[in-house]
Amino acid sequence: MIRLKVNGTPKDYQGDPDMPLLWFLRDTLQLTGTKFGCGEGLCGACTVHINGEAQRSCSTSMKNLEGKSVSTIEGLSVNGDHPLQRAWEAANVPQCGYCQSGQIMQAAALLKAKPNPTDEEIDSFMQGNICRCGTYQRIRQAIKAAAEVKA
Secondary structure (H helix, E strand, O other), rough: OOEEEOOOOEEEOOOOOEEHHHHHHHHHHOOOOOOOOOOOOOOOOEEEEOEEEEEEHHHHEHHHHHOEEEOOHHHHOOOOHHHHHHHHHOOOOOOOOOOEEEEEHHHHHHHHHHOOOOOOHHHHOOOOOOOOOOOHHHHHHHHHHHHHHHH
16 A cells, blocks of 8 residues: 555555556546646646655656655645736636646746746746647746745
């Protein structure tokens, strides 16, 4: 049995230890905010925090999660009022919206590491999160706005 916390709640997992975390979150826990994109950890749609660090859930096996803490977009804020979520709405970031939970989770990790990031730091840190709609300018704008709220 694998014991972990998801959004602060203890969870037990008894299935295939090689199953990706993504499917445990989506299929077992019904936390569907985390999206399946490429399945290879390259696009960032499945980004969650594991022990506070941004990680790709599609390429993280359950066997590597014993005793760890996982946070999803649903755990970022109960009411959807995290500064990044509010900034995302204010900047009209999403178009199709598919990648946005992964983008926000990656941005949250960025702001934790660098509370007032430069444009270059934002671009570098967010580089692995792909937006097919190309909303990168608005993503950067929202991250900067959220940084100002937190400052």
